[in-house]
Amino acid sequence: MRDVAIIGIGMMKWGELWEKSIRDLCVEAALNCLDDAGIDRVDAIAIGSMSSGIFTGQEHLASLVPDYLGKRHTPATRVESACASGGLAVRTAFLEVASGVSDYALAIGVEKMTDVSGGGATYGLATAADQEYEAFHGVTFPGLYAMMANAHMDRYGTTREQLADVAVKNHKNGAKNPHAQYPFEVTREQVMKSVMIADPLRLFDCSPITDGAAAVLLAPLAEAKKLGKHAPVTIIGVGNATDAIALSQRPDMLKLEAVTHATKRALDMAGKKIEDVDFAEVHDCFTIAEILVMEAMGVVDAGKGGPATSDGYTAIDGKFPINPSGGLKAKGHPVGATGVAQVCETVAQLRGEAGARQIKGAKVGLTQNMGGSGGSCVVHVLEVK
């Protein structure tokens, strides 16, 4: 297996982008990525999108994207694992390069969600749940995560304030991210007084509905070292794991086993322990999700995610910074793009190019991207030397 590095990252301003179609989003992020890499060679493309079919009536992005990127004939694959589709795109590009099948592989994540007709974004998102045993009966994702939040509060004493503090921290970071959909700070009181969505989760506990894309360019490490424009960031660990799709079918609804397995696989491949990781971008689709993920990854013990957040353990200047980008909460959550954007942020941090939100001296970063209520998870461990 060849060593693989990331040689280019491409973000764009996320938000309600009614003037840009899904093809425009992909092309803008991809061109930003190729500009950043300083080269224009693409041997293969992996596109992560959760449901371009339902959201925009456009499947077959594997044909559309190379076409509109001016790369006709280029091999392309669209991958999907609900909200983990972006992480899966990076992993698929990794397989292209690691195997030797392709040298320069572009991973793009995209979702166009804000001008959906018919059942709308909530219907589309619910297709990530078990259609026959969850979605059909009316449960939505805020409802599923609300059940997990209530159970966590009941078992561990996690407080409403601790949930709010996840949003406060992530918005504080996101306020310094020019690509974020909501680049402003919020107070604990604002979160706790925002409109109720699914008790105990309020509007500011939820990541937003977003249009956006992100892209990264991968190459063999040996090639990356010759380019010289940026310090190559090596993908030293890749982990992918799944779990029961329906929350009701798991032995313990507060244990995200897919996250635990994917993290362990990625760290084992990297030859690292969680203590060796300097920071992480994680999947805070709801405030409770960040707490559950911290615990499942072993950053803190089960039940300790809430207090750790309120104590500043995961702040940018804390012991284990989480979501320096602002996370899904502040940056936005175009579902298929999120996993790729996490890698963009991690590379920017490892290069020392993260500006006002830079984590000092970070050498090893981890990205954790999750599908549904935890039915799938993709983790990457990245290192700069």
Add this chain to the structure above:
Amino acid sequence: MRDVAIIGIGMMKWGELWEKSIRDLCVEAALNCLDDAGIDRVDAIAIGSMSSGIFTGQEHLASLVPDYLGKRHTPATRVESACASGGLAVRTAFLEVASGVSDYALAIGVEKMTDVSGGGATYGLATAADQEYEAFHGVTFPGLYAMMANAHMDRYGTTREQLADVAVKNHKNGAKNPHAQYPFEVTREQVMKSVMIADPLRLFDCSPITDGAAAVLLAPLAEAKKLGKHAPVTIIGVGNATDAIALSQRPDMLKLEAVTHATKRALDMAGKKIEDVDFAEVHDCFTIAEILVMEAMGVVDAGKGGPATSDGYTAIDGKFPINPSGGLKAKGHPVGATGVAQVCETVAQLRGEAGARQIKGAKVGLTQNMGGSGGSCVVHVLEVK
């Protein structure tokens, strides 16, 4: 890159399977495959489905399928490239094994299309076209292929009878395939008198709407040789290519450039020429498609596909047999499953297990799976020693 072999194949009876949900289809084909392989180890799963979201309201098959297969925690990826999604699943499983990331990789293709509400199967299928410049304006796939058929008849003198002969040949083969949706013969007259769909294409020029799944198990060739149950069939060539998604944006609407490029890439990797191939399973979504594909692959010169078909060149006992399985036309076309089923048939032929439709002495077979009107294509070259 490691050499990769196919060690198990799993088909099932295709048709209007209203009593089976999409999860049932995946599990049935996968268990048939593991039974055939004689082992129960799966390190990674790649699932090809074009639009489970639109057709069944169920995305996130990457979580659902390992869950219902009794393989929780197994890494999984759903891939999509419209009707080439199945071929892409096999290619993705190939990358898993070739890279060394996984040893035993299961590729499953699936589509559940016959009990769709709302816009129905025609709406779902049209998402493989350019939504903004084709589908939005009302064009359907029968319409696109009808334009190609008219242009081919005009430029090369291809006749209505020659188109019908593609269906006659494929139904003759399909009549011997117990898994086929329509295992019966048809006459040239029946095809030419069937109801008009999009002039000149009639009902029997079109592949049907189908529920079904197929699966193959891949492993390193070195491992496969130790198993001993079947002669290992090696994947000696893999080719993936794309083209403009919209028919109107191609320099020549009768040249399927994605097919030409994918075939060349696969043959180059295999160190073979098309003359070295003993037979092929190709993407006859419409009768004209098989003719265009034969020409794009270089089996015959441009314009000669029609006469070659009527002359028996592509019959099971012809010089270059095409679609011994009955093709999409007779076997059915659950879009995401088709590319995997093509590989199942090719392996069965190379093992000498194809029964009444066996091609004598076949050692090298090729599969060609296409998305949309030719916007993407995946080709595999398989060999038995």
